[in-house]
Amino acid sequence: MMQPLIPLIEQIGPQWKAYFIEDFIHFFYTVFYTFIDILLQTNFYIKILSF
Incomplete structure (x- = not known):
């Protein structure tokens, strides 16, 4: 499930991560x-309430 996301995140770059x-x-x-x-x-x- 996570495998296709990793290249996508790297493609978008550090701006998305930030x-x-x-x-x-x-x-x-x-x-x-x-x-x-x-x-x-x-x-x-x-x-x-306790008072």
Whole structure:
């Protein structure tokens, strides 16, 4: 499955890889910060409820 993709990626060149890596990092950070935000919000609500 991966074999036909490798020459295609090399044909497109490093520009495609740079865009892909940039998008992946952006996606990862968005998910990461959203998860932390939810975690902090739930922790905040738990602290309010415990008082």
